[in-house]
Amino acid sequence: MINYLLTEEQEMIRDLCRQITDEKIRPVAAELDKTEEFPWEIMKVMAKSDLFGLYIDEKYGGMGGGILELSIATEEFSKGCGGIAICYAASALGTLPILILGSEEQKQKYIPDLAAGKHLAAFGITEPAAGSDASAMQTTAVKKGDKYILNGTKHFITNGGEAEIYTVVAMTDKSKGSRGASIFIVEKGTPGFTFGKKEDKLGIRASATNELNFVDCEIPAENLLGKEGQGFIGAMRVFDKSRPGIGAQAVGIAQGALDHAIRYARERKQFGKSISSFQGIQFMLADMATQVEAARALVYASAREVDSGVTKNYGMHSAMSKLYASDVAMKVTTDAVQIFGGYGYMKEYPVEKYMRDAKITQIYEGTNQIQRSIIALGLIKEAAGS
Amino acid sequence: MNIIVCIKQVPDTTQVKIDPKTNTLIREGVESIINPFDMYAIEEGVRLKEKFGGKVIAITMGPPQAEAALREAISLGCDDGILVSDRAFAGSDTLATSYTLAMAVKKIETFDIIICGKQASDGDTAQVGPGIAAHLNIPQVTYVKHIKEADEEAITVERMTEEGSEILRSPLPCLITVVKEINEPRIPSLKGKMKAKKAELTCWKAIDIDCDDERLGLNGSPTQVVRIFTPPPRAQGEILEGDPQETTSKLVEMLKDSIQ
Amino acid sequence: MSIKVIKDKCTGCMICTRVCPFAAIKVIEKLAVIDLDKCTICGACKEVCNFAAIDIQKNPKKTQDIEKYKGVWIFAEQKRGNIQSISYELLGKATELAQKLGVEVSCMLLGHNITDKAQELISRGADNVYVVDSPELEHFLDEPYSKILINLIRKYRPEIVLCGASAIGRALVSRVAVNIHAGLTADCTELDIDETEKILLQTRPAFGGNIMATIISKNHRPQMATVRHKVFKEAEVDPSRTGKVIIENFDKSFFKSRTKMLDVIEEVTSMINIAEADIIVSGGRAMKGPENFAILEELAKVLGGAVGASRAAVDSDWMPYSHQVGQTGKTVCPKMYIACGISGQIQHLVGMSSSDIIIAINRDASAPIFQVADYGIVGDLFEIVPLLTKKFKEALNK
Structure with a gap:
């Protein structure tokens, strides 16, 4: 790995997360992939190790770091299991709307428990008919006195059913289109808020993906984050910050598969020699390693930019990191299966799981087609502005 | 309750391998770790x-590098570390x-319980505790697998034996050695690791612990290693490959007279 | 003691750096340099040096009248009034050592209503049995047992004291050795007498069994050692042997124990204790899960054996710890050891490599287990093991 000149504290985070990955995640990854059981035990270990607060201000009980710290942790966990890692990272995604739009009172009320990992969070935006086109959203929030009444269905929600705190995007004024969306905090257990079916997925199977159903669900008006109408722009700001984390997940999955491939190539003998002595394999490994490193460099650079607070329009770069890293993850994990040959195709060996886990990183938090649109739009805006 | 945990820094023996050509230990890349049994003692x-x-208080005797073991102990929740x-x-x-x-422990004013790991993974003697x-x-x-009760006066513990276990009650202060069944050691917290990095360790030399020089080091050691060698390998056996029906039949034929 | 490199002789050939178990030697500018913080003066470097360039000075120091110490003694471990088999293993070895030294073999037997068991020890080779029989000694307790042993050793001055490296033995003699300032070597797998010096050569595995070390206690008596269970063969029974039974009486104060025994819990297990089994069928990581151990149990049943497990299998909670074979588990010495899906890490090998016949079943032909195996089958254990069960059943007419 390139020396990214991380601080001592960042190196400490990496070491700690690596220990958790080796001791707690790797031994159960294959089993949880099979059973789809939510990794509560591991979430508790991460919580006790202060890792849910990495990117949260110390005044709310966090460790005072930023998106780079969150990315380092997510990357390390993903080397062992992309599914378990996303349970961790999705809580950050659900927390970010409160950090970005929330009032001091809202932060004081919700953030400390999230920073301590006592509660997990989830972010609810996607709907059956509103995937890439978020403006097609059907869920509504109607103000009635000091309450909002929520109705509608969110689906494909990571941590759905397991999280305690949900940040949910709903239309407060449909006539305004995307400018009529708002974000609300909804606590698990609120009457009228129930969970639908848990999805049976190709990959990241240790994570829970669930439907959220709102039927005349009453929530206090003070649970509105920011102002009415800030929902869509708020969500974009959340994703601008969270995308390096998905990039980090992709880098971790790719690195994990590459590590397996290198080890296997050294052990596997064909034609009387270790297959790592064949140039065909060597060139594949060289390309894989170069791509992973390039992806990591982009992810770290964009995470640093987000944290620096210097640039405002970092969204284009965080989209690049997510786009590139996830494409690399798909390619590298597919090649890792190829290096394992027939064994790679079998569930008894670990690499096919990396390939299945990698696919989602090209899809969620905006498909890679949407990322390209964001990047292109950013380019055109930049050119127009200059 | 004041507790002293005695720990040892050891080479990670699970990483130690033998070079088949020279019959010597391959040490390259072997890390130093806290003796695995001591992790249960710390916990x-x-x-x-x-x-x-x-x-x-975690205490260790060893070379200056052993301070890394004490810092790790602090990251896991120990308050202080003493390097002898x-x-x-x-x-x-x-x-x-x-x-x-023991002389270093005497210098620590008060303690109720001393906890040691069952044995160290490099020496495997189980004699120091x-x-x-x-x-x-x-x-x-020794071989404590569960602390059932503890108060200011005494502890009740379950000791593992070859056949099962025994329940024993001992007044304090006392020393226990623990086996891995006793707990599951935690993973350090980030705050713990940061605290450990900054922690000021106590370092005691021979003159600090009021001891008799004749009883230290080589002078104080009745036993002496006179020879070190690699265990002789067994003669190469007969390895069967191929059709399972055939290989198993052949094996059963060769072995059936050795059984009964 | 001191160690130094003779500069004129050292050629910087680096042989010593490779054999040093403690990584204490570096070659700097073609000269071996010893890091005294790491060196234990074990002598491994001196032994391999082709140029006699390493000099070890030993202080000749005789602190005790070591000639006054005579005889080979063992601590005869008993539980619930039954002498444990480790005691017979110790007697077998003790008899051999005593013959080389031309001395007698004596046992220390502590317990309650135990005196009539002394004859069993005599029939297995003891010349003298020192018996301490008292209700307070019914169960092992560290303090009274160690106080009594210390007293007996001080009184009779044996030159060698052996004890089983059992849970009891290790705790007991460590405490005894400290009080009498004796050298104590743990977990020996080989004992012999240096014929010229008349001292005990104690050999034991070190560094997780990767190397063996021979240890002496030249200037201290008694020379004390604990011995692994199942390493030495039990002494044969000879009912015609005679010996002396000496009843030792102690003041009540010797029986006092600050630690009190409240209860004894015997583990209920339907399976045979693997340390005592003649045939062991063991499973490792490749068993994949606890449910698959059933096929090993079937094979073990046909063969009349017990089921063991590697550390990997125990750590995954597929088998209880009491079935673990190896460095951190039990040492076994069965007539036949069948390793199924065990790769053969050194930590496992030290626990089973003295088995009479070792059979390995593994998919990977390069697995280290095949290097110690007398017979091996390369293949899928899930295919091989059931076939073996079926064919052994037929061959053994069961």
Whole structure:
């Protein structure tokens, strides 16, 4: 790995997360992939190790770091299991709307428990008919006195059913289109808020993906984050910050598969020699390693930019990191299966799981087609502005 | 409740391999770790502190590099670390080691329980824990797999034996050695790791612990290693490959007379 | 003691750096340099040096009248009034050592209503049995047992004291050795007498069994050692042998124990204790899960054996710890050891490599287990093991 000149504290985070990955995640990854059981035990270990607060201000009980710290942790966990890692990272995604739009009172009320990992969070935006086109959203929030009444269905929600705190995007004024969306905090257990079916997925199977159903669900008006109408722009700001984390997940999955491939190539003998002595394999490994490193460099650079607070329009770069890293993850994990040959195709060996886990990183938090649109739009805006 | 945990830094023996050509140990890349059994001792000490209050002091005898083991112990919840380190200790066997550690423990004013791992993974002697208890003339219970009860006066523990276990009650202060069944050591917290990095460790040399020089290091060690060698390999056996029906039939044929 | 490199002789050939178990030697500018913080003066470097360039000075120091110490003694471990088999293993070895030294073999037997068991020890080779029989000694307790042993050793001055490396033995003699300032070597797998010096050569595995070390206690008596269970063969029974039974009486104060025994819990297990089994069928990581151990149990049943497990299998909670074979588990010495899906890490090998016949079943032909195996089958254990069960059943007419 390139020396990214991380601080001592960042190196400490990496070491700690690596220990958790080796001791707690790797031994159960294959089993949880099979059973789809939510990794509560591991979430508790991460919580006790202060890792849910990495990117949260110390005044709310966090460790005072930023998106780079969150990315380092997510990357390390993903080397062992992309599914378990996303349970961790999705809580950050659900927390970010409160950090970005929330009032001091809202932060004081919700953030400390999230920073301590006592509660997990989830972010609810996607709907059956509103995937890439978020403006097609059907869920509504109607103000009635000091309450909002929520109705509608969110689906494909990571941590759905397991999280305690949900940040949910709903239309407060449909006539305004995307400018009529708002974000609300909804606590698990609120009457009228129930969970639908848990999805049976190709990959990241240790994570829970669930439907959220709102039927005349009453929530206090003070649970509105920011102002009415800030929902869509708020969500974009959340994703601008969270995308390096998905990039980090992709880098971790790719690195994990590459590590397996290198080890296997050294052990596997064909034609009387270790297959790592064949140039065909060597060139594949060289390309894989170069791509992973390039992806990591982009992810770290964009995470640093987000944290620096210097640039405002970092969204284009965080989209690049997510786009590139996830494409690399798909390619590298597919090649890792190829290096394992027939064994790679079998569930008894670990690499096919990396390939299945990698696919989602090209899809969620905006498909890679949407990322390209964001990047292109950013380019055109930049050119127009200059 | 004040607790002393005795730990040792050891090479990670699970990484040690033999070079088949030269028949020597391959040490490259072998890390130093806290003796795995001592991790259970640390965890049990920290759990007792969390329950009863007080302090956990980790103590180790070893070269200056062993301070890394103490920092790790602090990251896992110990309050202080004491490094007992002196050239005069070099070459100590279990008698001299337990004497030195016992003298260091005496310097620590008050303690209720001393906890040691069952044995160290590099030496596997299991002699230092009971040795410390003998030097201090305090009761000992080895192979503890569960602390059932504890109060200011005494502890009740379950000791693992070959056939099962025994329940014993011992007044404090006492020394226990623990087996891996006793707990599941925690993973350090980030805050713990940061605290450990900054922690100021105490370092004691031979003159600091009021000991008899004749009983230290090589002078104080009755045992002496005279030869080190690699165990002779067994003669190459007969390895069967191919159709399972055939290989199993062949094996059964060869072995059936050895059974009964 | 001191160690130094003779500069004129050292050629910087680096042989010593490779054999040093403690990584204490570096070659700097073609000269071996010893890091005294790490060196334990074990002598491994001196032995391999082709140029006699390493000099070890030993202080000749005779602190005790070692000639006054005579005889080979063992601590005869008993539980619930039954002498444990480790005691017979110790007697077998002790008899051999005593013959080389031309001395007698004596046992220390502590317990309650135990005196009539002394004859069993005599029939297995003891010349003298020192018996301490008292209700307080019914169960092992560290303090009274160690106080009594210390007293007996001081009184009779044996030159060698052996004890089983059992849970009891290790705790007991460590405490004894400290009080009498004796050298104690743990977990020996080989004992012999240096014929010229008349001292005990104690050999034991070190560094997780990767190397063996021979240890002496030249200037201290008694020379004390604990011995692994199942390493030495039990002494044969000879009912015609005679010996002396000496009843030792102690003041009540010797029986006092600050630690009190409240209860004894015997583990209920339907399976045979693997340390005592003649045939062991063991499973490792490749068993994949606890449910698959059933096929090993079937094979073990046909063969009349017990089921063991590697550390990997125990750590995954597929089998209880009491079935673990190896460095951190039990040492076994069965007539036949069948390793199924065990790769053969050194930590496992030290626990089973003295088995009479070792059979390995593994998919990977390069697995280290095949290097110690007398017979091996390369293949899928899930295919091989059931076939073996079926064919053994037929061959053994069961």
